[in-house]
Amino acid sequence: MLFNSIEFAIFLPIVFALYWLFNKYHRVQLWILLLASYLFYGWWDWRFLGLIALSSFIDFFIGIGLGQTDDPKRRKLLLGASLVANLGLLGFFKYFNFFTEAFVDAFSLFGMSLEKSRLDIILPVGISFYTFQTLSYTFDVYKKQLTPTKDVLAFLGFVSFFPQLVAGPIERASHLLGQFYTPRKFNYSLAVSGVRLIVWGLFKKVVIADNAAILVDEIFTNYQDQNSLSLILGSVLFALQIYGDFSGYSDIAIGLSRMFGFDLMMNFRFPYLAQNINDFWKRWHISLSTWFRDYVYIPLGGSRGSIAFSVRNVMIIFLVSGFWHGANWNFLAWGAIHGLMYVPFFINKAHQNLHQDSFWLKLPRIFLTFSVVCLAWVFFRADSLGQALDYLGHIWSNEGAGNFIFSQTKRTIIFAVVAFFSLFMLGTEAFFENKQKSEVLLPSKYLLILALSIIFFGAFKNHESFIYFQF
Amino acid sequence: MKKFVIKSTFYLLGLLFLAYGLSLMGLYTLKRSQFFKPSFLVNAFKPGEQFKLAVFGSSRGLASLDTKLIADELEGLSANFSMDYTALPTAKLMLEHFYAQGYRAEFIVISVDLPDRDTSKTVISENDYRFLPFRNESYVQNYYSRYDEGLVKPLAASGSFPFFGFGYYNMELLGPTLISSIKPDYRYQFDELGNFEYPDYLGMDEKPEPRNFQTALTNPILKEIQELTIRNSSKLIIYIAPYLRDEINLLESCPYTVINHSRLINKPNYFSDYIHVVNSGKKIATKAFIEELKKLE
Known part of the structure; x- marks a missing residue:
């Protein structure tokens, strides 16, 4: 069920009314939330309900197991079991074909030929999100930062909470x-x-991202026929599309949660106003970057060592983050680009005190950062690494004669709509940031x-x- | 909670009221214009106008017959009400729209395409939204109810809630509404008699492998069109415009008067693609059509 669908417009008022009708019966409310969440998720494919239930029960019982023992070996064993189960499910559904093909390709380098066999695996919607959410529970219990819950209903509700189930915030x-x-x-x-x-x-989502998508899809499909201007606009439009889409989802998720009396963490803080890549990553997909910081970067040693050691850890995080998005080399390239851009600022700690400068001093830095981000988005949007490089090559060579946007009145109107409302969005965000707010709450x-x-x-x-449903 | 529900309802109703008003204004502007064919049909001619000939069909009917040439050769007013990206059900709708304005025609020409020869898909055509300003007419309502798709059926729902249709087709309607409000006589890619042409430089180089089809034109919508023309004292002519690739052979059981020009032109330079003639091809097709029509008179 999509937030921007008629089904959801019917689903939400019913669940909302039922939920608050039983506001004196806390357990009934939990049941309503759980059933609504499972209905919401099962709307895509009911077969995957078993998967989310399995993932939830595994971590629930492992949590109880961790709470009952202080034996380090046994605790490590339980943590290992959670990792194997969760990452195993994620690995099978998301990365099986990628690793199989990479394995066969690696053999071919030594002159051996193996037959490539792909499995027709349907990726369960939101698996990367809820897997990371349940894993964080087990990590926290393992580190004794959290008391394991014995309330199975609350735990199932926590894993499957429908506003943020399929695309976070994690x-x-x-x-x-x-x-x-x-x-x-x-x-x-x-x-x-x-x-x-x-x-x-x-x-x-509906005005900026979905309108931009009409143009982006065609430009990326026919990039070889497009001139430089069209290709540059294609990458900028994709930057706007993915931001409108993903941050739009997060805003709706946080808003829905508030209607049900829950508070979710912030996931975006005006990322296209960032003044360098370091600053960008403090504003973009915050729930994922802090997850990697807490559960991968710090356990790897973080910045508790030499600069080379810290830089290595930073690059690992960016590569893993790229790989989290999808089993494809272009996502790894996207992560690597961001990592390489991040490192100089990380070393110089250049993100500090950026916000005290005047607007006119900030503007060139914002523009430059946005340009770099747009360039990296080409790798994210392209179907393959080769296509991304070819796309960038065509920007440089200006070989194509076509301009998809300006060759038809209707597309030009769509472009004008996206441009106008994107400027409005960024202007509004700048206004709220200036007021030191982290979200847009209009009267x-x-x-x-x-x-x-x-x-x-x-x-x-x-x-x-x-x-982000595909991740 | 009560306050939240009351305030939410208040704002929701306010939103619906504003959306209703704005979409009504937009559709009224389009209704008074000549931007799209359905409005052009109403506003470009005198009420009760008597036509010699009127053409209805899809882009093939639009590209193949020049009603200016026809009007020069035959006495009387001729116009082309074909609309691109539509199918036979839309041609029937346009014909109903034509008669509903009190117009009459001696000849009604229905341009039939290959996919519509025996049946038509029961799906909405891409440009059917252009009838939205006339959504309250019974024939438009019936058409939208029968063909519109999806859970909401935005075109069908527009009878009561015009913002559904206007919102769904916003990118198609906003620009035309704006232009029509400034220049109501502006026509979108057709002349004062409804003609459109593909320029000659779009002519093709290669000729594809030919295909052959046989049909008795059994599409039930053609039967409905025939009944409609009989009721309005018009002579129905089914027209099959030239194809570059396809030959359509009519079976003897075909009950209609048909001008079959599917194989009239063979050279690819007269076509912009396999199904549309360019301007020079249009002249050949129209002249041949006039000759056939003279035989029928």
């Missing part, structure tokens, strides 16, 4: 699980702020205009799924 048990234990009272201000975020998120009258712009400028005909 929550930590220490933040979200506890909220399932305590009874909730309807909080008017919280719910209103939730609605505001939902409208803002829908606007970014009601502006929301009304925003909702009207969703109706009259949204790409309903080009009803797109959320990009």
